[in-house]
Amino acid sequence: MTSTTGTTTIEPDCASHSTTVLDATGLGFRYGRGEWIFRDVDLQVEAGEVLAVLGPNARGKTTLVTCLAGLRKPTKGEVIRREVVGYVPQSHGAAAAFSVLNMVLMGRARFIRAYASPGPADHEAAAAALDRVGISHLRDRDYQALSGGERQLVLIARALATGCRALVLDEPASALDLRNQARVLGVLHALAEDGMAVVMTSHHPEHALRIADQTLLIVDAADIRVGATTELLTGATLSSLYGLPVATPEVSIGGLSQRVVVPDYGIRRRDAD
Numbered sequence: 001m002t003s004t005t006g007t008t009t010i011e012p013d014c015a016s017h018s019t020t021v022l023d024a025t026g027l028g029f030r031y032g033r034g035e036w037i038f039r040d041v042d043l044q045v046e047a048g049e050v051l052a053v054l055g056p057n058a059r060g061k062t063t064l065v066t067c068l069a070g071l072r073k074p075t076k077g078e079v080i081r082r083e084v085v086g087y088v089p090q091s092h093g094a095a096a097a098f099s100v101l102n103m104v105l106m107g108r109a110r111f112i113r114a115y116a117s118p119g120p121a122d123h124e125a126a127a128a129a130l131d132r133v134g135i136s137h138l139r140d141r142d143y144q145a146l147s148g149g150e151r152q153l154v155l156i157a158r159a160l161a162t163g164c165r166a167l168v169l170d171e172p173a174s175a176l177d178l179r180n181q182a183r184v185l186g187v188l189h190a191l192a193e194d195g196m197a198v199v200m201t202s203h204h205p206e207h208a209l210r211i212a213d214q215t216l217l218i219v220d221a222a223d224i225r226v227g228a229t230t231e232l233l234t235g236a237t238l239s240s241l242y243g244l245p246v247a248t249p250e251v252s253i254g255g256l257s258q259r260v261v262v263p264d265y266g267i268r269r270r271d272a273d
């Protein structure tokens, strides 16, 4: 056990035969003396598994995943992290003008002594992380001058440079166009195929249907549902979760039958007869 933060334990356990990377039990959180944001959450994420966290705005998705990542101390319960966890925040901003390479090298902070410069091993890890997400060609670009999709990939590379075996991402594809959504989802899917445990929040149930093995729904603080994505994400459940009619028909795209999410916005086009 390397460190303990209240009830949250960080426990790299290389000798364990369990493939459970993140193990949360009885997790509850409230800000100060406010209302519970969520309570009694139990979940496990295995190596190579993707967990999507869905719920309407302000239901506590960010709060939950920051507890899982160890950035926030839960009010109740415990999270056991058996591997290093990399966190990818929602914000794409950078406080100063950094190159892409220097952004990714920040992920090496825990390996670099105070006032020391990154060494060859750090540069090697940063290059491997850039390569892993397919953006080696951007390494000398100014991070602030990149598009939202490119920045998202840089932040994933920065997390990978930590040597993490679990990745927790807050809305990794929310601000991206369709092609960049596919690109980020493809990277996460490939990382999971290589054994990474992936947790991501999303406002896109179809992203969960594409890549998530498990989904966690925050219906309200006392009603948290965790289950197999394809079983949990029915039209009826999504309609009730988001408060509008949602259909989930099977369609064939590119020769592949896929369940898609079609919300009824309740608006009739003016040119419709």
Ligand SMILES: Nc1ncnc2c1ncn2[C@@H]1O[C@H](COP(=O)(O)OP(=O)(O)OP(=O)(O)O)[C@@H](O)[C@H]1O
Pocket (backbone or CB within 6 Å): 031, 037, 055, 056, 057, 058, 059, 060, 061, 062, 063, 064
């Ligand atoms: N530091 C804080 N102090 C007090 N309340 C907070 C704090 N941070 C978040 N909250 C509140 O906790 C609730 C959950 O916030 P959180 O950001 O976790 O929700 P979310 O589901 O990620 O929201 P969104 O989908 O809009 O990003 C919200 O009501 C929010 O206002």
